[in-house]
Amino acid sequence: MSDQIGTDHPPLRLGTRRSALAMAQSGMVAKAVAELTGRQVELVEITTYGDTSREALAQIGGTGVFVSALRDALLAGDIDLAVHSLKDLPTAAPEGLVLAAVPEREDPRDALVARDGLSLQELVEKSAHSGRPARIGTGSPRRLAQLNSWARETGASIESVAIRGNVDTRIGYVASGELDAVVLAAAGLNRLGRLGEATQILDSELMLPAPGQGALAVECSAADAELASALAALDHAPTRAAVTAERALLAALEAGCSAPVGALASSTPQGETTLRALVGTVDGATVVQLSATGTGSPEELGRALAARMLAEGAAGLMGERIK
Numbered sequence: 309m310s311d312q313i314g315t316d317h318p319p320l321r322l323g324t325r326r327s328a329l330a331m332a333q334s335g336m337v338a339k340a341v342a343e344l345t346g347r348q349v350e351l352v353e354i355t356t357y358g359d360t361s362r363e364a365l366a367q368i369g370g371t372g373v374f375v376s377a378l379r380d381a382l383l384a385g386d387i388d389l390a391v392h393s394l395k396d397l398p399t400a401a402p403e404g405l406v407l408a409a410v411p412e413r414e415d416p417r418d419a420l421v422a423r424d425g426l427s428l429q430e431l432v433e434k435s436a437h438s439g440r441p442a443r444i445g446t447g448s449p450r451r452l453a454q455l456n457s458w459a460r461e462t463g464a465s466i467e468s469v470a471i472r473g474n475v476d477t478r479i480g481y482v483a484s485g486e487l488d489a490v491v492l493a494a495a496g497l498n499r500l501g502r503l504g505e506a507t508q509i510l511d512s513e514l515m516l517p518a519p520g521q522g523a524l525a526v527e528c529s530a531a532d533a534e535l536a537s538a539l540a541a542l543d544h545a546p547t548r549a550a551v552t553a554e555r556a557l558l559a560a561l562e563a564g565c566s567a568p569v570g571a572l573a574s575s576t577p578q579g580e581t582t583l584r585a586l587v588g589t590v591d592g593a594t595v596v597q598l599s600a601t602g603t604g605s606p607e608e609l610g611r612a613l614a615a616r617m618l619a620e621g622a623a624g625l626m627g628e629r630i631k
């Protein structure tokens with residue numbers, strides 16, 4: 309009996325990046341898929357360009373540098389399913405693949421990891437006391453735009469430092485004293501069991517997260533209809549609606565994931581979606597921020613809000629387009 313199951317149902321191969329964060333989130337999905345299907349799920353590590361390139365992310369652009377190799381492996385039949393951070397997923401739907409599930413998302417907000425347990429406000433006050441700006445690390449134009457905008461509004465003196473690297477590397481800059489603080493996604497910290505190292509969860513009024521932040525994407529081949537329909541059980545409808553609105557906005561702005569664009573939607577089980585979005589210059593001098601609520605298609609809501617933002621000059625704020 310067990311022999312027969314073993315023959316009919318070889319283990320499902322789940323493709324993942326090999327960073328600690330990717331392995332943690334892939335492990336979570338693997339466990340859920342194993343429970344769902346009764347099949348074994350094995351992790352297949354795949355190296356993506358985003359993992360090996362030493363260029364700044366804003367330079368190599370938001371064209372799926374963490375995603376392409378996983379998609380190629382799916383299309384080649386080397387793996388059965390792939391798990392991505394939804395915020396790293398390009399908005400263009402790929403030929404031959406389906407976004408089979410968007411599981412319930414975690415806290416979408418950004419977190420501050422600062423020295424000495426400090427909040428952002430405390431950090432800038434202490435730094436000002438010592439007569440120097442607070443040195444805060446992030447390579448994200450979106451985070452820079454909002455940090456700089458906050459500093460302008462509050463008169464805080466901050467110096468932003470472009471950094472990249474995995475979560476461990478980034479937190480390491482604070483531990484070593486090279487930086488006073490770094491900004492990271494709370495969901496990533498949480499999945500690594502390191503949310504306790506956050507010294508403040510940044511309110512979305514101060515720091516609107518990236519479209520899709522905190523959510524995962526489970527992709528499989530469109531040809532594997534059986535697997536796709538099994539995976540659909542992992543889908544969380546309110547999360548799917550929210551990220552659909554956020555990504556429709558991003559697509560309509562023609563911005564990549566490295567553009568200074570923040571968007572956060574929430575959707576009720578009754579189907580009402582509220583979307584807030586922001587586009588700003590990296591220096592924080594100019595920001596366009598709008599919101600919309602509707603009970604219709606989340607996609608339409610995202611597109612309509614993008615149109616209003618473009619009418620307010622959003623395109624001119626996004627700088628050089630990276631396609």
Ligand SMILES: NCc1[nH]cc(CCC(=O)O)c1CC(=O)O
Pocket residue numbers: 393394395396491492493495496520521522523524
């Ligand atoms: N750009 C890298 C990336 N992609 C997804 C996450 C965090 C987890 C998530 O948003 O789901 C991170 C790290 C970060 O921004 O701190």
